[in-house]
Amino acid sequence: MANQLALIQNETLKVWKKKRFAVIVLILLVLVPVFVYAQLKIAENNKDKFTDWRAELRQRIIDNTNALSSDRVPEEWKKWRVALVQQLQYDLDHDVNPNTPNAVTFTNSFLRNAVGMFIPLMVLAVASDLVSSERSTGTIKMLLTRPVRRWRILFSKLVTLTLYVSLIIVATAAVSYLVSGLVFGYEGWREPVFVGFRLAGSDIDTADVHAITQGAYLLMLMGLVWFSAMVVAILAFMVSVLVRSTAASLVTMMAAVISGAILSNMASSWHSAKYLFNVNLDLTVYLQGSPPPIDGMTLGFSLAVLGVWAIAALVVSFAVFTKQDILN
Amino acid sequence: MKSKKSWLWPSLGFVSLGCTLLLLFGFGWALKDAWAPSAGIALPGGTPQPVATGGAWEDKHELLVTAIGDSLTRGTGDASGQGYVRGTVDRLQKALGKPVKLVNNLGINGLEASNLTIRLDDEGFKGAIAQADLLLVTIGGNDLFHVAQNGGSLAEGGDIDVQLLQTRLIGLKPRLETVFRKLRALNPNGRIVYVGLYNPFYDVPALRESVGAVIDEWNGYARRLAETDGNAAVVPTYDLFETDVTRYLSSDHFHPNADGYARIAERVAQTLE
Amino acid sequence: MEQAQEREGRPSRRQAFQPGRPSGKTQGDVVLSVERVSKSIGRKPIIRDISFDVRAGEIFGFLGPNGSGKTTTIRMLVDLIKPTGGRISVCGEDVNRSPERALRHVGCIVENPEMYSYMTGWENLAHFARMQPDIPEARIEEVVDIVGLDARIHDKVKTYSLGMRQRLGIAQALLGSPKLLILDEPTNGLDPKGIKELRAFIRELADGGMSVFVSSHLLSEIQLMCDRVAIIGQGRVIAVGKVEELVAQAETYTLWLVSDPERAEALLREHPDARVVGEDEHRIDESLLAAMPGAIVTSMEPDAVPGWVERFVAAGIGVQAVHRASPSLEELFLKLTEGERLG
Numbered sequence: 001m002a003n004q005l006a007l008i009q010n011e012t013l014k015v016w017k018k019k020r021f022a023v024i025v026l027i028l029l030v031l032v033p034v035f036v037y038a039q040l041k042i043a044e045n046n047k048d049k050f051t052d053w054r055a056e057l058r059q060r061i062i063d064n065t066n067a068l069s070s071d072r073v074p075e076e077w078k079k080w081r082v083a084l085v086q087q088l089q090y091d092l093d094h095d096v097n098p099n100t101p102n103a104v105t106f107t108n109s110f111l112r113n114a115v116g117m118f119i120p121l122m123v124l125a126v127a128s129d130l131v132s133s134e135r136s137t138g139t140i141k142m143l144l145t146r147p148v149r150r151w152r153i154l155f156s157k158l159v160t161l162t163l164y165v166s167l168i169i170v171a172t173a174a175v176s177y178l179v180s181g182l183v184f185g186y187e188g189w190r191e192p193v194f195v196g197f198r199l200a201g202s203d204i205d206t207a208d209v210h211a212i213t214q215g216a217y218l219l220m221l222m223g224l225v226w227f228s229a230m231v232v233a234i235l236a237f238m239v240s241v242l243v244r245s246t247a248a249s250l251v252t253m254m255a256a257v258i259s260g261a262i263l264s265n266m267a268s269s270w271h272s273a274k275y276l277f278n279v280n281l282d283l284t285v286y287l288q289g290s291p292p293p294i295d296g297m298t299l300g301f302s303l304a305v306l307g308v309w310a311i312a313a314l315v316v317s318f319a320v321f322t323k324q325d326i327l328n
Numbered sequence: 329m330k331s332k333k334s335w336l337w338p339s340l341g342f343v344s345l346g347c348t349l350l351l352l353f354g355f356g357w358a359l360k361d362a363w364a365p366s367a368g369i370a371l372p373g374g375t376p377q378p379v380a381t382g383g384a385w386e387d388k389h390e391l392l393v394t395a396i397g398d399s400l401t402r403g404t405g406d407a408s409g410q411g412y413v414r415g416t417v418d419r420l421q422k423a424l425g426k427p428v429k430l431v432n433n434l435g436i437n438g439l440e441a442s443n444l445t446i447r448l449d450d451e452g453f454k455g456a457i458a459q460a461d462l463l464l465v466t467i468g469g470n471d472l473f474h475v476a477q478n479g480g481s482l483a484e485g486g487d488i489d490v491q492l493l494q495t496r497l498i499g500l501k502p503r504l505e506t507v508f509r510k511l512r513a514l515n516p517n518g519r520i521v522y523v524g525l526y527n528p529f530y531d532v533p534a535l536r537e538s539v540g541a542v543i544d545e546w547n548g549y550a551r552r553l554a555e556t557d558g559n560a561a562v563v564p565t566y567d568l569f570e571t572d573v574t575r576y577l578s579s580d581h582f583h584p585n586a587d588g589y590a591r592i593a594e595r596v597a598q599t600l601e
Numbered sequence: 602m603e604q605a606q607e608r609e610g611r612p613s614r615r616q617a618f619q620p621g622r623p624s625g626k627t628q629g630d631v632v633l634s635v636e637r638v639s640k641s642i643g644r645k646p647i648i649r650d651i652s653f654d655v656r657a658g659e660i661f662g663f664l665g666p667n668g669s670g671k672t673t674t675i676r677m678l679v680d681l682i683k684p685t686g687g688r689i690s691v692c693g694e695d696v697n698r699s700p701e702r703a704l705r706h707v708g709c710i711v712e713n714p715e716m717y718s719y720m721t722g723w724e725n726l727a728h729f730a731r732m733q734p735d736i737p738e739a740r741i742e743e744v745v746d747i748v749g750l751d752a753r754i755h756d757k758v759k760t761y762s763l764g765m766r767q768r769l770g771i772a773q774a775l776l777g778s779p780k781l782l783i784l785d786e787p788t789n790g791l792d793p794k795g796i797k798e799l800r801a802f803i804r805e806l807a808d809g810g811m812s813v814f815v816s817s818h819l820l821s822e823i824q825l826m827c828d829r830v831a832i833i834g835q836g837r838v839i840a841v842g843k844v845e846e847l848v849a850q851a852e853t854y855t856l857w858l859v860s861d862p863e864r865a866e867a868l869l870r871e872h873p874d875a876r877v878v879g880e881d882e883h884r885i886d887e888s889l890l891a892a893m894p895g896a897i898v899t900s901m902e903p904d905a906v907p908g909w910v911e912r913f914v915a916a917g918i919g920v921q922a923v924h925r926a927s928p929s930l931e932e933l934f935l936k937l938t939e940g941e942r943l944g
């Protein structure tokens with residue numbers, strides 16, 4: 001009986017040698033500077049227009065308040081804006097700049113924007129062919145004829161997947177921090193940011209609001225992003241077990257993730273959509289205190305929905321993988 | 329043939345395990361913070377906000393302007409989005425030959441005087457008022473005409489009831505007084521410019537005189553407040569559109585259009601020079 | 602336990618080909634035992650109740666045309682496919698129930714030797730070595746040495762030729778010093794020289810005490826390589842036995858290339874010790890016939906051949922070539938299934 005650690009070593013090395021992670025880091029190194037440049041342009045523009053950050057914040061509040069009065073703005077956007085206005089107002093009233101241009105805030109906002117599409121796509125690059133590539137190249141015949149029980153092999157792949165999902169998220173944060181720091185400076189870990197805004201009907205309840213450092217905020221964000229990335233990874237893992245072709249499993253998962261992003265923007269009136277995993281992926285809204293895509297969703301609810309999906313996917317993966325006949 | 333001792337697996341294994349533990353910790357912390365919030369860190373004392381110094385404008389190398397008020401401040405009806413505020417700032421800059429900066433345009437559509445007095449208590453907004461060398465104010469139009477709730481066509485004067493206007497005017501006067509008082513309390517040195525009301529129904533014969541009278545009374549009241557203050561002015565606008573109301577009003581027959589705003593801006597700038 | 606099926610009594614024909622197991626160790630212990638294994642996919646039976654044993658130190662051929670259930674059977678031997686009935690055991694361990702113990706004694710290449718092309722040969726071997734208990738680095742060096750890949754072992758597998766991949770596959774199969782080596786159509790894609798080397802190599806392994814299970818659809822290959830053979834057709838084992846004994850069942854043809862075929866044929870028809878075989882009666886390999894165009898196909902005892910040469914010469918017929926054609930698999934098949942039908 002081969003030792004489980006050796007199996008994990010095997011799988012980890014295979015993913016590494018396939019240069020999957022290298023490609024992901026490369027994509028990050030190309031994309032992040034683009035976003036940093038865009039952010040820099042915005043910052044420069046704001047510097048020209050506004051005397052200080054407070055003025056900019058005030059203008060955002062006023063602009064959003066004005067947008068609220070328009071009848072053409074859909075209800076759910078209004079709700080989102082009301083929450084935003086109240087949060088910005090809270091920041092302004094407590095004289096805390098929520099968007100100091102520094103590497104930490106840039107990384108925070110990059111992660112928040114990446115959680116819905118970008119991170120899932122990168123995770124899929126690893127997860128989608130973890131099992132299906134063994135089948136399409138035929139190496140599974142070597143793998144499964146070794147004296148190791150099949151569940152151990154699948155388990156080692158699952159552990160490997162977890163390790164790489166973690167690496168991807170830390171790498172995303174690290175690349176984003178290091179690149180943006182060149183422009184915005186590496187300071188900002190200790191600056192305060194408010195969390196704990198709760199939605200109470202159409203209003204925001206600020207009773208639990210408290211300040212944490214941007215560094216702590218970043219770590220929490222990464223933790224939440226990691227959880228939803230893990231769920232995407234586990235579902236892709238299941239598809240990868242079920243489907244022989246890597247391309248098919250990649251497309252299936254991408255379709256699911258993208259439709260989730262679209263649904264999140266328009267499904268607020270379709271209530272049962274909240275039980276879909278892909279609408280629940282953006283856990284960061286709960287940390288930010290923005291309204292969730294659909295009424296009635298809370299952090300606990302989303303975690304439960306994602307958890308159930310992940311567990312079901314794992315059960316299917318293990319049941320199928322340990323029993324299936326390798327016919328080709 | 330022997331393979332070199334590989335550092336890859338040990339380092340990859342430990343780094344990725346470390347990352348996983350870090351993220352698990354972050355995840356746990358996020359849950360703890362959401363469900364059992366801690367007291368939070370102490371906020372650093374805010375940096376003192378700049379306050380307008382007063383004194384002659386000629387001695388300053390830069391003028392700061394804050395605009396506050398209703399849809400006129402916002403620039404509603406101006407297709408170019410400039411409004412009179414931007415126009416005034418640009419004209420002043422040209423006339424004075426020094427940078428004139430708009431700190432904030434705090435105009436909110438449909439704002440009434442009572443809401444404005446509340447907003448002036450807002451910590452966040454105080455700074456914008458306090459640092460301005462020039463405060464541009466429009467308020468009162470919504471209180472008088474209640475455009476939002478008005479059902480009838482404004483071109484015919486809607487269901488404007490002059491009797492009602494008179495009663496509203498009486499209630500409105502103390503609010504304008506409060507606005508002036510609060511502005512002055514926040515900013516002892518800045519110049520306050522109140523843009524007076526005009527009669528949007530000048531071309532509706534039935535309302536030309538009656539509404540005009542109400543507007544006159546209001547503007548007169550504002551002028552008295554400004555005189556009491558000493559460092560404030562009321563810019564009259566009632567005569568600006570009389571020649572050709574339709575040319576200067578936008579399609580809603582209430583707000584000025586781009587040309588109308590340009591005329592207001594011109595008048596404001598002239599008053600200040 | 603491994604001999605259970607022997608006691609259960611199998612069809613008489615099959616027993617005839619499987620000489621009673623001698624007591625003592627001369628024939629070796631049973632390494633692989635397949636007992637009444639069947640497999641259905643959906644409702645369709647693919648493998649029906651097959652049984653055979655592979656003993657220590659023997660090269661066992663597994664012969665059958667494509668689509669006969671050969672691949673399915675091999676995959677069942679190594680736990681890639683779960684049988685719907687019966688039992689497969691290696692060294693007494695049930696492959697299906699405790700693969701982690703049974704497969705420890707098995708090295709195999711199923712179909713093509715597919716390895717991770719983005720890793721070097723060495724990394725591949727190290728990968729599979731980690732999946733088995735107690736394989737030191739020295740053992741990897743040893744198997745690389747055995748298959749002669751030393752020069753290229755640190756190159757990426759994607760740069761390897763098919764032959765090199767085959768060697769790497771065998772090296773991988775040998776890593777755990779298995780008692781049973783399973784090779785699925787090992788000569789596929791190899792050039793004649795490679796095939797010859799492989800044959801010698803397999804023989805060497807068997808001489809060292811390893812059992813080798815080789816599948817093929819070519820009777821000649823099995824004839825050249827194997828001690829015993831199981832023949833499978835349409836999901837059933839048709840015969841199990843020593844290769845020579847089985848091959849003897851099928852007709853061997855003698856091909857004559859002569860200067861005057863018409864007279865020679867007339868002569869042949871006159872004598873009872875020879876029989877001229879019609880074109881549609883035999884299934885001789887076409888490539889063979891192409892090399893001897895216009896040859897007369899006959900059936901006769903080997904002893905009769907010299908007499909016939911003399912006879913032809915005496916009759917003034919020039920003998921240009923005589924060839925003994927061993928029966929093709931198809932031929933053997935026909936013979937065996939015909940016997941089964943009759944029996």
